[in-house]
Amino acid sequence: VQLQASGGGLVQAGGSLRLSCAASGVSVDAYSMGWFRQAPGKDREFVADISGSGGNTLYLGSVEGRFTISRDNAKNTIYLQMNSLRPEDTAVYYCAADKLTVAGNSADGIDYWGKGTLVTVSS
Numbered sequence: 001v002q003l004q005a006s007g008g009g010l011v012q013a014g015g016s017l018r019l020s021c022a023a024s025g026v027s028v029d030a031y032s033m034g035w036f037r038q039a040p041g042k043d044r045e046f047v048a049d050i051s052g053s054g055g056n057t058l059y060l061g062s063v064e065g066r067f068t069i070s071r072d073n074a075k076n077t078i079y080l081q082m083n084s085l086r087p088e089d090t091a092v093y094y095c096a097a098d099k100l101t102v103a104g105n106s107a108d109g110i111d112y113w114g115k116g117t118l119v120t121v122s123s
Helices: none
Strands: 002-006 009-012 017-024 032-038 045-050 057-059 067-072 077-082 091-098 117-122
Touching: 002 091, 017 032, 017 091, 017 117, 032 067, 032 077, 045 067, 045 077, 057 067
Parallel strands: 009 117
Antiparallel strands: 002 017, 017 077, 032 045, 032 091, 045 057, 067 077, 091 117
């Protein structure tokens, strides 16, 4: 299983970025897929997920209304559209896949992780 995340970068506060996570070895419509992030000196935290069946979404409270998670089954890829970015969104963002749930799992319980992509939001 491979989860290849991309799309991070440097952006000013108020700007937007779109992260992508291309999956191989798992089907994004059969697994719970999502994103965690880890800021310097902090624990890894859940950001968003999309369920395998039904495509239901769930978000961290501080990103709800600004971030949107979606998937393209044909490309076996998930996305995280991030708008109205804030300096506190600065972190390494990790793509995650779990047979049962990303949102309901601790970082230690996730089945598969991708390598992170760095998002830096300047004030």
